[in-house]
Each structure stands twice: as structure tokens, then as C-alpha cells.
Amino acid sequence: MNLEDAIEKVLPEAIKIRHQLHQIPELKFTEFKTAALIASTLKSYGYEVQSGIAKTGVVALLDTGRAGKTLALRADIDALPIEEATGLPYSSHHPGVMHACGHDGHTATLLGVAWVLQQIKAELKGKIKLIFQPAEEGGKGSLAMIESGVLKNPQVDAIFGYNNWPGLPLGCVATRTGPILAGSGRFEISLQGRSAHMATPLVAINPVIAGARAVALLDKCRKGLDPQRAILNILSFHAGDPKRGTADRADIMGVYYFDGEEILEEIRRGIEGALDEIAYA
Numbered sequence: 001m002n003l004e005d006a007i008e009k010v011l012p013e014a015i016k017i018r019h020q021l022h023q024i025p026e027l028k029f030t031e032f033k034t035a036a037l038i039a040s041t042l043k044s045y046g047y048e049v050q051s052g053i054a055k056t057g058v059v060a061l062l063d064t065g066r067a068g069k070t071l072a073l074r075a076d077i078d079a080l081p082i083e084e085a086t087g088l089p090y091s092s093h094h095p096g097v098m099h100a101c102g103h104d105g106h107t108a109t110l111l112g113v114a115w116v117l118q119q120i121k122a123e124l125k126g127k128i129k130l131i132f133q134p135a136e137e138g139g140k141g142s143l144a145m146i147e148s149g150v151l152k153n154p155q156v157d158a159i160f161g162y163n164n165w166p167g168l169p170l171g172c173v174a175t176r177t178g179p180i181l182a183g184s185g186r187f188e189i190s191l192q193g194r195s196a197h198m199a200t201p202l203v204a205i206n207p208v209i210a211g212a213r214a215v216a217l218l219d220k221c222r223k224g225l226d227p228q229r230a231i232l233n234i235l236s237f238h239a240g241d242p243k244r245g246t247a248d249r250a251d252i253m254g255v256y257y258f259d260g261e262e263i264l265e266e267i268r269r270g271i272e273g274a275l276d277e278i279a280y281a
């Protein structure tokens with residue numbers, strides 16, 4: 001069977017599996033039903049399967065029996081804590097959990113690839129490791145899998161993954177030289193002031209005023225970043241209870257994204273510079 005025929009043949013099965021996965025979304029490190037479906041599918045394709053890696057990860061290996069490098073293909077398997085309201089016939093059966101980020105599609109695609117690789121095995125060399133990673137959504141599942149030795153025995157020479165991108169035309173595959181997906185982090189800032197009766201503001205050190213100034217300085221930092229390489233986003237600002245007088249604390253929280261270490265350092269310098277200015281004032 002040639003490659004094109006194999007892809008055409010497996011496509012209906014991959015769609016069916018994607019619908020099955022969509023109905024059983026599970027949060028980070030609780031993907032037990034998902035992992036069981038992945039493992040049983042891979043076994044039906046003739047693979048030997050390792051389950052329970054980093055708790056819920058699944059790995060299978062295609063060994064062509066011919067010398068060559070070891071490549072890995074990776075998909076993420078977890079869902080998000082979102083209530084599904086699509087009305088689709090294959091909607092989530094798990095209240096409050098949904099495959100809103102498309103990991104059901106990633107997983108179904110890699111399972112389809114697993115079947116195709118078996119059909120064209122005679123044309124291949126080396127080994128191909130199929131990695132199904134849990135806890136991509138905020139659980140550092142990739143790190144847990146790596147620490148469990150998923151890139152060893154055999155040692156992986158290169159690893160590939162993909163992300164669905166609904167804004168692209170059907171059939172389009174997009175890539176670029178250099179980074180594609182950004183690193184990310186979050187920051188939490190607490191400004192400690194001094195509370196006082198609301199009629200005596202001169203006695204207080206008002207963190208609401210300081211916090212408002214901090215937000216303005218952080219926004220100035222945001223505007224100074226290269227938007228093609230970095231994002232800084234302030235998400236929340238909480239302070240005080242008007243029934244209790246001047247607040248004694250203000251809390252700011254935000255996130256940032258970056259495509260290189262030097263940009264990360266620029267973001268950090270901007271945040272720290274803003275806070276130094278506030279603290280000095």
C-alpha cells in the first residue's frame with residue numbers, strides 16, 4: 001500500500017477516534033480513559049505499548065529492523081476545564097471538561113499516522129517513537145515525560161509535533177525558520193502599603209495608588225516590546241474593601257510570552273524596573 005492510499009484509508013477511522021476522544025476529555029494527569037483508548041488502538045495496529053509513563057503517558061515504538069536514526073512524533077492528550085456548549089452529537093460526556101484546544105485532534109492524527117507507518121514499514125529505516133503526552137495544559141507534562149526517560153532507550157535523534165491552527169485554510173501546513181511557539185510565564189505582584197481610616201489618607205500608604213501607577217508602567221513596558229517576539233498582558237488588579245478604609249495591600253497578576261532568552265530578560269528588566277520605581281516612590 002502506498003502512502004497516499006494508506007492516508008485515505010485511515011482517515012475515516014481517525015475521524016471516528018477523534019469523536020470518541022472528544023466525548024471523554026480529561027484534565028492533566030487524569031487522562032486514564034484517554035490513555036486506555038490510545039493504548040488499545042495502538043495494540044490493534046500491532047504495536048507494543050508502554051502505558052503509565054509520567055502517570056498517564058503512552059509510548060509505542062516502530063522498529064523497522066534496518067539501521068537508521070530514531071525519530072519521535074509527539075501529541076498532547078489532555079483537555080481544559082471548560083463546559084462544552086457546541087451542541088455537537090459527540091460533545092463531552094464529562095461536565096465542565098472539554099477538548100477546547102484540539103488535543104483530541106492531535107491524538108487522533110498521531111494514531112492515524114501510527115497505522116500508516118505500519119503500512120509503509122518496508123520503505124522505512126531506523127525507529128519511530130510515538131509519544132502521547134499528558135498535562136500539556138499547565139501541568140508540565142513534557143518535563144515529566146522527559147524525566148521518565150521517554151527520549152531514551154532508544155535515544156531520540158529528533159522529535160516532531162504539530163498544533164492545529166483553525167485560522168489556516170484546509171490543507172495548509174505552516175512552518176517557519178526559528179521558534180514557532182513561545183515560551184510563557186506569569187507574574188504576581190503584591191504591593192504592601194499601610195492602612196488607615198478613610199478620612200485620614202495622609203496617614204496611609206495607599207497601595208491602590210501605587211498599584212495604578214505600577215499598571216501604567218507595566219503597560220508602558222508592554223508597548224516597548226517587539227510584538228513579533230513578546231507579549232506582556234496584565235490580567236487582574238485587586239485591592240481593598242471600601243468599607244474598611246484605605247487598603248493595606250494590592251495584587252497584580254499577568255502573563256508573558258517570549259521567543260528567546262534575551263527577550264525574556266527584557267521582560268524581566270521591564271517588570272523589575274517598574275517595581276523599583278514604585279518602591280522608591
